[in-house]
Amino acid sequence: MAITPVIPPAFQTAYEQIKMSPGVLSGDHLFLTGMTGGDPDGQMPSDPAKQMRNAFDKIGLILSEANLPFAAIAEMTTYHIGLRDHFELFDQIRLEYLQPPYPAWTAIEAAGLRREGAIIEIRVVANVGTQTE
Template sequence: MRNSKIFLLLGLASGLFASPALAEDAKISLMPEGPQALAFQNAVGFADAVIAGDKIYLSGVIAVPAPDATDLKPAYEQAFLRIQKTLERAGASWDDVVDITTYHTDLASQIDAFAEVKSRYIKAPFPAWTAIGISALYEPTGVVEIKVVALKRDAEGE
């Protein structure tokens, strides 16, 4: 009996038995603002971003070029602007990004134009960046998917 009381006290003190309300506060999901995107993401089951502790995890954003486009830069620009808007909604900026992972359907032909657009948003000190060549994306007409992790600034912006 005494051992079970000690376990209960240790569990309460360590947060092992935290209430569901406290657990929900530990993670905040940012959903899209537009009704069509919201309906899609609810149906598929993902958020634009999740804030957990001091990290902001953005879902991948796919760059989709216009039909018959030969220049992919406008599609990359649109994807980076969407990421920027999500970062801002989460209380962050490009300066807070610590990790970028990009998935390219044709890495060799895409990387130079992609890096040029990325450099408009990402400045030194640079985050980690991993570029991966893949065969397909969720969106069949997409060419690159960009996934970002950022640090959440405190209330004073530090």
């Protein structure tokens, strides 16, 4: 089975520097690397809501590159620093991006994330058979 990287133009430099694909098509699924909430300029906002929206927006860029909508997300794992402190806010923002049928979801409290200042990392698996409208 072929494995094909999915690299939106906004991720090309990171792909080359870090040596990892933002997304990988394999079979009927698109696997996304965990996305944190850094801004396009690489800065990590101190505002939790901004971080959360940035992470979902980056997920949207990768899905779009593969011609998939957010509705294609079948599974989501979220890693949180201070899960209970911002869970309600995260849940509200999550519902700005996701609609029924909702993906399977696991939320995990983490001791730390790779990016300094990050409070959220979101990893998703999408079904390739779901096309954009």
